[in-house]
Amino acid sequence: MNNQATLQADARVSSRHAHRIRTWGNWVGLVLLIVGAVIMLFPLLILVLNAFKTTADYNATGPLSVPAHFSMDGIISFWNKSNFPLKLGNSLLISLVVAVVGVLLSVLNSFALGIGRVKGNTLILLFIMLANMVPQEALLYPLYVMFKWMGFYNSQWSIIIIFTIIQSAYGTYLLSSVYGTFPQAILEAATVDGASRWQILRKIVLPVSWSTISVLFVFFFIWTWNEYMIPMAFLMSEKTQTIPLALATMQGQHTMAATDLASASLLSIIPTIIFFIFFQRKLSQGIVAGAVK
Structure with a gap:
């Protein structure tokens, strides 16, 4: 005891x-x-x-001090000189279309490869993985020739098509590994009950993987928004350029003070910060769901 x-x-x-x-x-x-x-x-x-500093304030106190005089001159200057509303609309249009269509293609491709068990799906995924490893620099000339021939050069459609394919390739590779582990018993039970492939995708697979799809949507949007090299090569006119190109063009055309450059950079990232905050909960849910799986 x-x-x-x-x-x-x-x-x-x-x-x-x-x-x-x-x-x-x-x-x-x-x-x-x-x-x-x-x-x-x-x-x-x-x-x-x-x-929010003046140039004189920056020169006097350096970059680490609090602004002595609150100023929005740099933001107003970049807004007017770059025609910021037009560039913002271009970036939003391209990024949203790529994110939506890229996610849609990723889901359909992954459903076919991971759940539909298409013949040769392993080989197809291998080619997709290898395509993701090709550097963008190697794609510039072939894409230039192709879109010049198609008449899409200096058009936002060229950027939308390019990045939709690039992002959906990554999404297909990622989602296929997730769908490949989907319980077959559930799918077989739904088939026995008379569910079609479309109904299985819409009512069974999508609700379970919605968090992961939300993560892809957020990443596709931000990745496309921040792209610089390919848009620089394909968007020549001011009417088609995006915000990163506007910032680079302003730096090339004018000698920008440090405060003006900071103002322009802040204005260019505010939309992505707002977008990230808006979808932050979905992003956290998707990461947690992926960790649990």
């Missing part, structure tokens, strides 16, 4: 000690995460500080 009581007491002590260790570990992890977040947000903080 005494031995049993001693063992129970030792177990309680061990449990308390383990709980204390986990608690300290959690605190250490939280501190490290906060430090990492501060380090990652520090460049954005410096950008915001300098975006």
Whole structure:
């Protein structure tokens, strides 16, 4: 009896000690995460500080000080000189169309390869993976010749087509591995109940994978928004250019002060920050769902 009581007491002590260790570990992890977040947000903080400074204020106090005089001259200047509303509309149009169509193609392709069990699906996925590894620089000349022949050069449709294919290739490769592990018993039961392929996709597969699809949508939008090299080669006129191209063009045409450059950079990333905040919950759900799977 005494031995049993001693063992129970030792177990309680061990449990308390383990709980204390986990608690300290959690605190250490939280501190490290906060430090990492501060380090990652520090460049954005410096950008915001300098975006609302005057040039004289920047020259007098440097980049790390708080603005002595709040100024929006740099933002107004970039807004007017770059025709920012037009560039914003171009970026939104291209990024949204690529994200929506890219996700749609990724889902349909992945359903066929991962669940439909298309013959040679492993070989097809291998080619898709290899295509994702091709650097964009190697694609420029063949794409230039093709779109020049098609009459889509200097058109937003050329960028939409290119990045829809690039993003959907990545999405197909990612979703196919997810759909490949989908429980076959559920699919067979739905087939026995008379469900068509379209009904299986719409009522069974999509609800389960919606979080992962949301992550792809967010990534496709941001990746396309930030693209510079291919749009630079295909969008020549001001009417078709995107925000990253407008920022680069302003730097090339004018000698920009550090405060003007900070203002232009801040204005160019605000839409993606708003988009990311709006879809942040879906993004977190998709990451957690992927970790659980």
